[in-house]
Amino acid sequence: MANVQLKARMHEGRRAKAARGELIIGLPRGYVLRPSGEVALDPDEQVRSTVQLVFDVFERRRSVHGVLQYLVDHDIQLPDRVRSGPDKGEVRWNRPNQATIGDMLRHPAYAGAYVYGRRRMERRYQVPDKPHSGRRFIRAPEQWAVLRRDCWPGYIDWETYARNQEQMASNRSKHNGVPRGGPALLGGIIRCGQCGRRMSVGYHNNGREARYLCWQVATTFGGPRCQSVSAQPLDSFVAELILAALAPSAIEVSLQLAEDIDIERAARQRNWAQRLERARYETTLARRRYEAVDPENRLVARTLERDWEAALAAEQALQAEHARELARQPTRLDAAEMEAIRRLAADVPALWHASTTTPADRQMIARLMLERVAVRVDGNSEHVEVTCDWAGGVQTHHALIRPVQRFEQLRGFDQLLTTIRDLRRQGRSAAVIAEQLNAAGWRPPKRQAFEASMIQRLIFRHKLSEGRPIWTGNVEREAGAEWTLHEAAARLGIHRHTAYQWVRQGRLPARVATRGDQRIWLVQMTEAEFDQLRQSNEARPDHSRNLM
Numbered sequence: 001m002a003n004v005q006l007k008a009r010m011h012e013g014r015r016a017k018a019a020r021g022e023l024i025i026g027l028p029r030g031y032v033l034r035p036s037g038e039v040a041l042d043p044d045e046q047v048r049s050t051v052q053l054v055f056d057v058f059e060r061r062r063s064v065h066g067v068l069q070y071l072v073d074h075d076i077q078l079p080d081r082v083r084s085g086p087d088k089g090e091v092r093w094n095r096p097n098q099a100t101i102g103d104m105l106r107h108p109a110y111a112g113a114y115v116y117g118r119r120r121m122e123r124r125y126q127v128p129d130k131p132h133s134g135r136r137f138i139r140a141p142e143q144w145a146v147l148r149r150d151c152w153p154g155y156i157d158w159e160t161y162a163r164n165q166e167q168m169a170s171n172r173s174k175h176n177g178v179p180r181g182g183p184a185l186l187g188g189i190i191r192c193g194q195c196g197r198r199m200s201v202g203y204h205n206n207g208r209e210a211r212y213l214c215w216q217v218a219t220t221f222g223g224p225r226c227q228s229v230s231a232q233p234l235d236s237f238v239a240e241l242i243l244a245a246l247a248p249s250a251i252e253v254s255l256q257l258a259e260d261i262d263i264e265r266a267a268r269q270r271n272w273a274q275r276l277e278r279a280r281y282e283t284t285l286a287r288r289r290y291e292a293v294d295p296e297n298r299l300v301a302r303t304l305e306r307d308w309e310a311a312l313a314a315e316q317a318l319q320a321e322h323a324r325e326l327a328r329q330p331t332r333l334d335a336a337e338m339e340a341i342r343r344l345a346a347d348v349p350a351l352w353h354a355s356t357t358t359p360a361d362r363q364m365i366a367r368l369m370l371e372r373v374a375v376r377v378d379g380n381s382e383h384v385e386v387t388c389d390w391a392g393g394v395q396t397h398h399a400l401i402r403p404v405q406r407f408e409q410l411r412g413f414d415q416l417l418t419t420i421r422d423l424r425r426q427g428r429s430a431a432v433i434a435e436q437l438n439a440a441g442w443r444p445p446k447r448q449a450f451e452a453s454m455i456q457r458l459i460f461r462h463k464l465s466e467g468r469p470i471w472t473g474n475v476e477r478e479a480g481a482e483w484t485l486h487e488a489a490a491r492l493g494i495h496r497h498t499a500y501q502w503v504r505q506g507r508l509p510a511r512v513a514t515r516g517d518q519r520i521w522l523v524q525m526t527e528a529e530f531d532q533l534r535q536s537n538e539a540r541p542d543h544s545r546n547l548m
Contacts, residue, residue, distance in 0.1 A: 015145070023116060028109050029080045030155065039152040044091055046274035047079040053267060054078075054104055055156050058164060062371075062393055063171050064102045071096040074268055075321060105168065106138065108147070111161035112154030117145025170196075183359050184210040185235040185366055186373050192216075193376025193385060194226045201231070212375065227377045229384060233402050234375065239352065239362070241388060241398070242369050246348045272322050279315040286311040380404075381411035382445070404445040407458065416442060420455065421464040430455035477513065477522050488523040491530045492537065499523070507533075 024033060030042050030051035042048055053076070057067045071078070077093040078100060094100075108115050120139050141147070149158055156164075187201045192214035199212045210231035217226055286308040293301050351357060352365075374387040384400040407413060416437075423433045434450040444450050458464065483491070488508065489499040502508040503521055513520045525533075 026083070028104065028107050029078065031109065031152070032081070041153050041155075042079075042081075044079070046271070046278065047091060049267075049271060049274065050076065050079055051104070051110075052155050053271065054101060055110070055160070055164075056267070058105060058167075059160075060393060062167050064098055064105065064168065067101050067105075068096055068098050071101075074271075074325065076268075076271060102168075105164055108161060109152075110155045111158045112150050112152055113158065113161075114148040114151040115144050115146060117143075182207065182210060183235075184212070184231045185359070185362055186212070186231070186238060187363065189367060189370055189372050191372050191374045192226050193374045193387065196374075197226075199375070202228075227375075229375060229377055229402060234384070234386070234400065237386065237398070237400050238366070238370075238373060238388070241396075242366060243349050243352060245369060245390070268325075272325065276315075276318060276322065279311075279318045283308070283311040283315045377402075378411065380409050382409065382443070383411055401443060403447075407445060409445060412442075417458070417462055417464060420458060424459060424464055430459070478524075481526060482511075482522040482524055485521050485523065488525070488530075492534050494537070 024037075024039065027033060027039060030047060031039055032042050034040055042051075054067055054071075057070045058064075061067060061070060070076075076096070078096045079091050079093055082088050082090045082092055104110065108118075118139060182201065182203060184201045184203075187210075188198070190199045190212055191197065192199050195214065195217055197214060197216045199214045202211045202213050203209065204211070211228055212231055212234065213228045214226035217224070286304070290301070290304040290308045293304055295301060352362065369391055371389045371391055373389070376385040376387075377383070378385070382401050382404045384402050386398040386400050388396045388398070390396065404410065407416070410416060419437070419440075419442075420433055423436065428436070430452040433455045434452050437450045437455075442450065444454055447454075485496050485499045485503070489496040492499065494502075499508065500521070503510045503523065508523050509525065510521050510523045513522050
């Protein structure tokens, strides 16, 4: 019982010390603990610059693997100080690996924050008779026991740290696959803007038409399908963005960004200079030790001589490696090469649309330019939000109007009906209504502009008009003396086309009335004149009558 109480008090003491930010249990690489108990940046300049380089490269490449590939390609090792043993405090340079880089990017200490309780021990994986064994997992930030920001100098600020965590979280399941050669441009790099999963490509019409689908939630959990969008309008939209990025003006900006390459090259050169300086120091130190030993003490002299020879060999090997690295570096573009790139940029659209350019070629260009494209459809409407993550770290947001199947899918469908009804009440014809809707920016489903036939179908289907004045006579006229062609035809017992023909022949007196932009014939006759004309028409032989 006493041991339990003692452990409990010790645990409470540790928690209280951690709450004050004073409990230091192993510092990450790049930091040292001074005798005063203060945490400071590593005094070794090469150590600090290498740690900083990890965060700088991640800012550009935006993935742990990208940082690892950069370090491996340029033969840059990661520093770490020995924590125990006779060499405690000495700097050791180790081969970089994905786990180490990931730990560095996830550790809040590099943002100047003190944290306690970041990891938890999963006892299910504990080995019997080994109380300290098990598997450690990193808790979510809201589950950390202690978090004190701005406790010591940081390599990055807290906003950059938070942005890095979001980027690494979004990088999961990032494999895009290889270009398949189908007509879909974005297969493998398109993501669902609602659930974040990769969208699949479905083909129909013998593979000539494609559609992007997100069915993973439905197939995995039995839930509803997220969304789907036709590939053709989205591919055309993204292709325009790619060609705009490859336009001469964009190329000019890219050439200006070549200065960033020079800055990056200078950082690598500083790292090499520091490594060469350290190798020269090790060689000089080994030579001094050898020269300081008594020549009569041959056993010690032989050992120090071998150390000197090993240091010399290591320095020569590093110099040779540095020479190879310089030979691999691309040369700077001269004026003639920059002008050739500008001329090539003007030919990119023609090459993109050329018949010799295959879908696989366009897909490869898209993958070189874009890391991913996230798409989110606003409900079932025609509005689509498109987010493009470009190679190099730039993210752009766009709005796309896609074709839909039905008018009811349009986001402003109710407002569209109200507008048509108001224009119809003003006496506008279907053709004039279509022109005004097109001028106001309205777009029908599956088309680029409204036509009179579309307006007529909408008016009939949704009963947006009380009827055309030409049929209803809803115009100003003299009561009992002016009649529409329908009304006149009904009184005479003839077809309305016959009534119109009689008007044209002059047998029926009529005038043209207008309502809005519509022309309406009004027959000017009294009831007595109708009776007289009807009787004369009935007196004619059957073959000469114009009956309904």
